[in-house]
Amino acid sequence: MATVIERVTKVVVDRLGVDESEVKAEASFREDLGADSLDVVELVMELEDEFDMEISDEDAEKIATVGDAISYIEGKIS
Amino acid sequence: MGKLNGKTAVVTGASRGIGRAIALQLAAEGANVVVNYSGSEQKAAEVVEEIQNLGVQAVAVQANISEAESVQQLMNAALEQFGSIDILVNNAGITRDNLLMRMKEEEWDDVMNTNLKGVFLCTKAVTRQMMKQRAGRIINISSIVGVMGNAGQANYVAAKAGVIGLTKTSAKELASRNILVNAIAPGFITTEMTDALTEDLKNAMLAQIPLAKLGQPEDIAKAVVFLASDDANYITGQTIHIDGGMYM
Numbered sequence: 001m002a003t004v005i006e007r008v009t010k011v012v013v014d015r016l017g018v019d020e021s022e023v024k025a026e027a028s029f030r031e032d033l034g035a036d037s038l039d040v041v042e043l044v045m046e047l048e049d050e051f052d053m054e055i056s057d058e059d060a061e062k063i064a065t066v067g068d069a070i071s072y073i074e075g076k077i078s
Numbered sequence: 079m080g081k082l083n084g085k086t087a088v089v090t091g092a093s094r095g096i097g098r099a100i101a102l103q104l105a106a107e108g109a110n111v112v113v114n115y116s117g118s119e120q121k122a123a124e125v126v127e128e129i130q131n132l133g134v135q136a137v138a139v140q141a142n143i144s145e146a147e148s149v150q151q152l153m154n155a156a157l158e159q160f161g162s163i164d165i166l167v168n169n170a171g172i173t174r175d176n177l178l179m180r181m182k183e184e185e186w187d188d189v190m191n192t193n194l195k196g197v198f199l200c201t202k203a204v205t206r207q208m209m210k211q212r213a214g215r216i217i218n219i220s221s222i223v224g225v226m227g228n229a230g231q232a233n234y235v236a237a238k239a240g241v242i243g244l245t246k247t248s249a250k251e252l253a254s255r256n257i258l259v260n261a262i263a264p265g266f267i268t269t270e271m272t273d274a275l276t277e278d279l280k281n282a283m284l285a286q287i288p289l290a291k292l293g294q295p296e297d298i299a300k301a302v303v304f305l306a307s308d309d310a311n312y313i314t315g316q317t318i319h320i321d322g323g324m325y326m
Contacts, residue, residue, distance in 0.1 A: 038254065042209055 004051075004077070008070050011046050015039065025067030033066075043069075051077065080108030081307040086160040088112040088153070090143050090200060091170025093122040095269035096219065099295030100167050100302045105129040105136065107303050109165065112156040113138045116170065135160070143170050143196035146203075153203045162211060165306045166204045168197040168241075169219045171234075173271060178232045186233045193237035194244070201248055205257070214257040215306045218245050219298070222265040222321045238263075242317050249315030258314040260305050265321020267293040289322030 002010075009023045016033050029035040029043065044060045051073055055063075063069050087104045091097040093115040101111045102125070111129055113136055115122035122138040129136035137159050141152035156163050171193045174185035197218055208214025223231055224238030242261050249259040266272055266283050272292065275283075284290055297320055304310055305318070319325050 036254075038209075038251070045206060045209070 004074050005070055007050055008047065008066065008073065011050050012043065012066060012069075015043050015046055023066055025065065025070065027066045028064055029066070030064070047073065053077070080106065081303065081309070082165070083108035085109040085164040085306070086112070086156060086162050087165035087167065087306070088114065088156050088163055088200075088204070089167040089169055090114045090141075090196065091116070092167075093118040093125055093138075095271060096264065096267060096295045096298050097167070097169040098125050099299040100169060101125055101136075102128060102132075103296065103299035103303050104165065104167075104306065105132045105134050107307070108134060109306075110135040110160050112136070112152070112159065114141055114143070114152055114170065116140070116142060143200055144191035146199050149196075149199045149203045153200075153207070157207065163204050163207050164211070164214060166200060166214070166216045167219070167302055167306075168200050168216070170196055171219065171221075171237075173231070173234050175230045175234070176232075177230055181232060189233035190237050190240075193234065194240040197241055197244055201244070201259075205252065208252070208257045209255045212256050214252075214255075215310075216248065216252075216257065216259040217302050217305050218242075218259070218261040220245070220261045220263045220317060222263050222319065222325050224263060225317075225319075226325055245317065246315045253314055258305075258310070260310075260313060260315065261317040262298060262301055262305070263317050263319045263321070263325070264298050265293060265319070265324045267295055267298060269295060287322040287324045291322065293320060293322060 012023050013020050016035055018033050027033055029040050044055050048055050053076055087109045089097055089101045092101040092113040101113050105111050113122050113125050126136040126138045139152050139155045142148040174189050176185055218241050220241040221238040223235045228235055245259050245261040301318055301320055
């Protein structure tokens with residue numbers, strides 16, 4: 001079973017078309033990974049599907065970096 | 079073979095008038111149709127039966143489009159039934175006519191909630207699915223009065239003008255995901271809504287229409303089919319006026 005980090009990384013790589021080495025915890029989706037605002041919305045949608053959870057709009061707004069996404073998801077599933 | 083074979087369409091307010099004609103025309107081109115209605119259960123069932131007679135699938139779903147939860151249930155029902163939503167037609171609308179000075183806050187709110195907020199809620203609710211599909215068509219039914227104004231319809235006019243602005247903004251936001259959003263602004267079309275007008279008023283209207291006749295619901299429905307089809311792949315953010323030349 002892949003870890004949360006691996007699964008998030010895969011979603012980010014697939015969605016944003018970036019190299020896996022760029023997907024670091026501190027990487028900002030918009031500033032470092034070239035996502036526009038709609039990309040971020042889509043990314044959150046795909047994370048919801050991947051982890052079978054609902055991420056509210058309020059929570060989604062706080063997810064700016066890869067690390068934000070990982071810690072949010074880990075907090076939800078543990 | 080129709081132009082919309084295998085597509086799924088959701089038509090709000092599809093039990094009567096223009097919405098009914100749109101639902102039938104989409105079905106005639108091969109689309110499966112979710113017939114949304116608010117109160118006319120019997121009429122919606124009749125539309126479903128007519129569509130099924132055309133050899134495609136249809137289901138009637140009751141929903142109040144001015145409530146987010148109800149809208150979500152409508153779209154969930156569509157997805158459960160057909161697995162995709164390719165076409166959304168925001169058609170449902172009501173009138174509560176009154177002179178500005180006599181218009182009650184409630185009359186304003188009712189019309190805004192159904193005719194404008196309803197379009198926002200339905201659009202928002204299908205966007206997720208259409209973004210995933212990387213394809214979708216949203217067709218909003220505005221009105222000629224939304225661009226020309228009309229005495230006694232401040233609420234309706236404001237809402238229908240709002241629909242045009244919402245159409246342009248949704249078109250810009252969603253274009254990169256291949257979701258095309260357009261509006262149609264019907265003029266005077268023969269429906270229960272225009273049957274309610276007095277003869278004098280109708281004659282006054284006719285005098286302003288270059289083609290000198292009222293339109294038929296099918297005139298609108300055929301344009302919806304066009305905008306929903308591959309023939310309209312390069313059209314987004316537009317308002318098509320179908321009014322016998324009344325507004326130019």
